[in-house]
Amino acid sequence: MNRLVVQRNIFTISLIFFIITYFCVYKNTSMLATTILSPDFLKHFNISEILDNKPTSGQKRVHIVIKDGIKIALKIISVIDERIERELKIYEVFKSNNGIPCILDVQRYGHELVISEEYIEGQDLSQVLGEYIGDSEKIRKLIFLIAEIMEPVWDGDYVHRDLKPQNIRIKDDGTPVVIDFGIARDLGDGTITPIGFQPNSWPFASPEQLFAKKELISYRTDFFCLGIIAHFLFTGKLPFGNSQLEISTCFSQEQITFDIGDEPLNLFLNIVLKYKVAERPRTVENFKNSLSI
Ligand SMILES: Nc1ncnc2c1ncn2[C@@H]1O[C@H](COP(=O)(O)OP(=O)(O)O)[C@@H](O)[C@H]1O
Ligand SMILES: [Mg+2]
Numbered sequence: 001m002n003r004l005v006v007q008r009n010i011f012t013i014s015l016i017f018f019i020i021t022y023f024c025v026y027k028n029t030s031m032l033a034t035t036i037l038s039p040d041f042l043k044h045f046n047i048s049e050i051l052d053n054k055p056t057s058g059q060k061r062v063h064i065v066i067k068d069g070i071k072i073a074l075k076i077i078s079v080i081d082e083r084i085e086r087e088l089k090i091y092e093v094f095k096s097n098n099g100i101p102c103i104l105d106v107q108r109y110g111h112e113l114v115i116s117e118e119y120i121e122g123q124d125l126s127q128v129l130g131e132y133i134g135d136s137e138k139i140r141k142l143i144f145l146i147a148e149i150m151e152p153v154w155d156g157d158y159v160h161r162d163l164k165p166q167n168i169r170i171k172d173d174g175t176p177v178v179i180d181f182g183i184a185r186d187l188g189d190g191t192i193t194p195i196g197f198q199p200n201s202w203p204f205a206s207p208e209q210l211f212a213k214k215e216l217i218s219y220r221t222d223f224f225c226l227g228i229i230a231h232f233l234f235t236g237k238l239p240f241g242n243s244q245l246e247i248s249t250c251f252s253q254e255q256i257t258f259d260i261g262d263e264p265l266n267l268f269l270n271i272v273l274k275y276k277v278a279e280r281p282r283t284v285e286n287f288k289n290s291l292s293i
Contacts, residue, residue, distance in 0.1 A: 037063065042130025044109065045074070045116075056199060059217055060182065067116060072104065074113040083182060085111060085149055090181045095290045099177050100279035120177045125229075126165035132233040136262045139233045140291045143226050143268075147177050147291075151284050154219035161217065163225040164204040165232070202244045207251040207275045209245070221282045223287050239273060253277050264292040 017018065033079060047065045056063035059079040065072060067218040077084050091103045105116040132139050150160065160167075160181060167180040206224035208216035231239040239258065250256065255276075260268040271290040274280045281287040 016203050041109065041205045045107075045114065047074075055178070057200075064119065066117075071119040073101070073117040073119050075117060076109075077113040077115070078111070080179060090153070093156060094153060097149060097152060099145070099175075100153075100181070101177060101179060119172065119180075120169040120179070122169050122171040122177075123168050125168040125170050125176070125233075128170055129233065129236070131163065133232060133236055136234060136265050139230050140264060140268065140293055142174075142176060142233075143230050144288060144291050144293050146178060146226060147284060147288050148180050149176065150219075150222060154222065154284055159217060159219055160222050161209070162198055162201050162204075163222055163229065164201055202247065203238050203242075204232075205247075208277060210248050210251060216277050217276065219284070220277050223272050224274075227269055230265065231258070231260065231269055231273070233277075234265055236264065239269070267292060 038048075042048075045067055047067045048069070049066040050063055051066065051071070052064035054064070059077055061076045061078075063074045063076070065074050067074065088103065091100065094100050095102055101120055104120040106117060107114050132142070146163075153160070158181075160178065162180060162182070163178070168179065169177040169179055171177065201215060202210065204225050206221045207213075207219060208217060228239055231237070238247075240256070241249040255274065258266055258273065260266060260269070268290050272280055272287065281290060
């Protein structure tokens with residue numbers, strides 16, 4: 001009897017150990033993130049302090065560190081593919097754009113790519129949502145500033161494709177900076193297989209993204225995402241539902257007309273939140289004009 005209990009305990013402990021090992025090692029989670037910042041790594045990059053470890057997303061880990069005496073966002077990419085090269089190209093092409101962080105250094109370290117990015121003081125828009133609720137003018141001005149940052153990017157035939165509050169930094173003076181161009185797509189490069197948005201980005205995704213209609217993705221996809229952000233900021237609610245299924249169902253039905261109790265925002269939302277791409281503003285100028293600023 002006792003032997004049976006011991007055997008069962010050994011089995012349970014082994015199972016728990018196996019599960020923990022699987023999630024930590026194979027799922028590439030925090031255990032790997034802390035081991036990668038080994039003393040050698042810290043010495044190589046002259047990092048004196050780790051201030052924050054951001055949650056891992058896919059192939060990328062972000063650490064806020066002091067490197068060479070300054071605060072930077074250190075982005076470690078485990079798989080070097082064309083997505084990363086595109087992201088770097090965008091930063092290179094638009095490095096004089098104040099609304100996009102500067103890349104200070106890019107190095108290969110073992111099998112990984114380590115990118116040192118200018119740290120943008122302030123907070124993610126997702127952390128300061130409360131400051132925008134019900135403030136139509138503040139929201140329209142913010143969307144306008146984001147459109148100004150994005151205008152040369154859109155004109156250059158790039159699309160961000162993952163505009164959401166977590167990818168917009170708000171500086172202390174209220175001006176936005178757009179980050180995380182990881183899945184931006186160079187529309188001029190026909191050799192690139194377009195890929196989807198991040199799995200957790202569905203709340204801010206357009207119909208063409210949710211339905212994987214890749215050929216329909218354009219700057220007007222970003223227009224739609226900015227419309228969702230504006231609705232979310234004003235009302236505190238997502239415009240099309242709270243689950244991926246609810247949102248997809250909504251997109252397959254008749255076009256919704258918005259009335260959120262604010263005329264200028266109603267006008268903007270009813271112009272940009274069109275399920276059909278062709279019905280959204282044709283130019284950035286039209287998009288900006290629809291904000292009534
Ligand atoms: N340049 C930066 N300045 C300040 N914070 C940043 C910067 N880049 C990233 N972050 C922070 O790290 C988080 C994750 O970075 P991001 O580039 O968006 O990677 P992910 O692909 O994991 O979303 C951001 O939401 C933001 O809080
Ligand atoms: Mg992000």
